[in-house]
Amino acid sequence: MAPVVVLIDESKAPMEALTLGRTFGSPLHSVRMDAIQPFAPDAIAAVLALAADELGASAVLAAGTDRGNEVMARLAARTGLPFAANCIAAEPGDPVRVVRQRWGGSLIETALLRGPRALITVAPHTVRVTDGPSPIDVDLKSYMARIEPTDLVVQVKDHIDAAGGGVSLAEAKVVVSGGRGVGSKEGFAIIEELAGLLGAAVGCSRVVTSAGWRPHSDQVGQTGTKISPDLYIACGISGATQHMAGCKGAKRILAINADAEAPIMQNADYAVVGDLKEIVPAISAEIRKIK
Numbered sequence: 001m002a003p004v005v006v007l008i009d010e011s012k013a014p015m016e017a018l019t020l021g022r023t024f025g026s027p028l029h030s031v032r033m034d035a036i037q038p039f040a041p042d043a044i045a046a047v048l049a050l051a052a053d054e055l056g057a058s059a060v061l062a063a064g065t066d067r068g069n070e071v072m073a074r075l076a077a078r079t080g081l082p083f084a085a086n087c088i089a090a091e092p093g094d095p096v097r098v099v100r101q102r103w104g105g106s107l108i109e110t111a112l113l114r115g116p117r118a119l120i121t122v123a124p125h126t127v128r129v130t131d132g133p134s135p136i137d138v139d140l141k142s143y144m145a146r147i148e149p150t151d152l153v154v155q156v157k158d159h160i161d162a163a164g165g166g167v168s169l170a171e172a173k174v175v176v177s178g179g180r181g182v183g184s185k186e187g188f189a190i191i192e193e194l195a196g197l198l199g200a201a202v203g204c205s206r207v208v209t210s211a212g213w214r215p216h217s218d219q220v221g222q223t224g225t226k227i228s229p230d231l232y233i234a235c236g237i238s239g240a241t242q243h244m245a246g247c248k249g250a251k252r253i254l255a256i257n258a259d260a261e262a263p264i265m266q267n268a269d270y271a272v273v274g275d276l277k278e279i280v281p282a283i284s285a286e287i288r289k290i291k
């Protein structure tokens, strides 16, 4: 079997890429995204290209995170190799057959990759992680020495921490989200309060980010973050397809909505029909009593 290279980043998602990578061959090699600091996607792509060539890899896989997809897109551009993003399954062969998410997961596509090496990212939360041999860390020293100055033109210069919270939306076990029904930026105080009591992350719909009530980093959906918490509490959110694309990985959905006919009610495990401005503080009050 031919070797496989997997790009490892700081998230849990690369474990899914490792699991899928094991079906492509062995030995499995890993390149660490944080080997190059600060994050410089072209430089990592250059290192990946060199390592995959030298190892004769049949495939290069990465997590379908923002950074994983960015690095792999740059790798595809510089090598001309076929790249499939957001895969949920893949079968090695010639051609390689992949099943992948399109349009935020509302369409599942089967595609064939023809070429000497398949480049694949794995849609987060879609592959069940299984145990297997650990990958061999690629020694990057000789490759790093061959990075061109142009590979370092794009790099992260600064980090600005998101305000408040501290619980990552993508990894949170519980997410409390607000939509247009919350009514205003200030209206999110009751959403934040409930999230605080539950140790949850705060999320929102795109209407909310477009209105400037919350930062884009809080947006759940096709063009926001894809989440898979144990519990998703959606307050004043109608449940548009593009929103559901981001939260359909949730194990349970509790919808609080004034409209019993809102689309989200069809997808909810628990539904409360009523005014969220009364219901959300009432839930918080009950939790306080228990605490």
Ligand SMILES: Cc1cc2nc3c(=O)[nH]c(=O)nc-3n(C[C@H](O)[C@H](O)[C@H](O)COP(=O)(O)OP(=O)(O)OC[C@H]3O[C@@H](n4cnc5c(N)ncnc54)[C@H](O)[C@@H]3O)c2cc1C
Residues within 6 Å of the ligand: 178, 179, 180, 181, 182, 204, 205, 206, 207, 208, 219, 220, 221, 222, 223, 224, 235, 236, 237, 238, 239, 240, 241, 242, 243, 246, 256, 257, 258, 259, 262, 274, 275, 276, 277
């Ligand atoms: C290309 C594209 C990408 C998109 N990507 C995303 C995305 O990533 N994420 C996303 O969320 N959207 C996305 N959208 C937008 C999406 O189509 C919807 O417009 C959006 O999700 C609606 O947000 P909402 O549910 O907050 O608002 P609305 O659809 O207006 O729903 C508001 C809900 O609040 C309820 N409500 C009102 N007042 C109260 C109250 N007092 N108490 C309880 N309930 C109340 C109403 O009954 C209603 O169901 C995208 C759209 C496009 C075209």
